[in-house]
Amino acid sequence: MGQGDQQWIGTIISFGILAVVLALRMRRMKQVRPLKIEQLWMLPAFYALVVAALYFTHPPVGIVWLYALLALGVGALLGWYRGKLMTITVDAQTHEVSQQGSMAAMLFIVALVGLRLIARSFATSGSNVDPAIMFSITDVLLALGFGFITAQRVEMGTRAKALLAEAKGRAG
DSSP states (O other): OOHHHHHHHHHHHHHHHHHHHHHHHHHHHTSOEEOOGGGTTHHHHHHHHHHHHHHHHSOOOTTHHHHHHHHHHHHHHHHHHHHHHSEEEEOTTTOOEEEEOOHHHHHHHHHHHHHHHHHHHHHTSSOOOOHHHHHHHHHHHHHHHHHHHHHHHHHHHHHHHHHHHHHHHHHO
16 A cells, blocks of 8 residues: 555545544534633633743744744634534523524634645645644644634633623613
8 A cells, every 4th residue: 555545544534534523512512511711711711821931941033933923813714703603692590601503603613624624634645744834733733723612712702702701781
């Protein structure tokens, strides 16, 4: 079996795993789940620590800082948009905040994962890529991910607090 055949098999396996994960996620997405506003900061904080540790051990060099900042901004825009796609509701009697994923939000994630798989296939296509380039790409993607996660959580938290305040204002 040649290198090309192994890459195709790896790609097919990746898409198969992706399909199973997405099917499970779509089924779970239809469920309304509690949204704990006070815990929305935890994932961005954890991710910030990971990014800071990775940047500390291998900081971006030169123009990569600019690309990372641009990626942070793009990630924030995409995250804010994905956060807006999430359905957030407040129970009028109990004031419990709930969230439900949307099909548009799921398709958005599918598109991002698809882009990542395409990028991975280019990176593993057998070309001799300089490790510095791979570190640079990773630095930019870390910034994109941090912007995405943080903005999504901020948007959801801001909207949930406003909806909760509105529901409490109507009740009181």
